[in-house]
Amino acid sequence: MNKHHVRWATPLENSQDKYGHGTMHLGEYSWKAKLTADQVLEIRGLAADGVAHRLIAERYGISATHVQKISARKKWRWLTDERERLRGIAALQAKLQRENDRIERESDNG
Known part of the structure; x- marks a missing residue:
């Protein structure tokens, strides 16, 4: 054990360290x-x-x-699934386009 790799930390900080170092066993890599x-x-x-x-x-x-x-x-x-991420981006783009169209209509009428 290298004393420079050890520090006092809360359980939350330990979990964050495991996640950051790639040593947290998520999903199918969990024993359960x-x-x-x-x-x-x-x-x-x-x-x-x-x-x-x-x-x-x-x-x-x-x-x-x-x-x-x-x-x-x-x-x-x-x-996450790449398809889900792309659907989310497309939905956001559609929402922004609708908002942009609404602003343009209001400025044309204003």
Whole structure:
């Protein structure tokens, strides 16, 4: 152990250090994980398509409550999918365009 790598810290600071150093075991790398990242993305997609949480739960061997928490991003919230990120950007661009159009209409009428 190198004494220069040790410091007094709170549990929160220790967690932040693990996350920053890449040594925190998130998702499927956790010893207690039941799902892979791909399965979580599939679950989110099925839930978004309106498939009943009970049916999704049966398919993946987890509880309906766990499915609900995954779809609400209370679990696996750190996991993002490039498609989700792009949808978010497109929605923001559409909102900004609508706002810009509204401002232009008001200035034309004003």
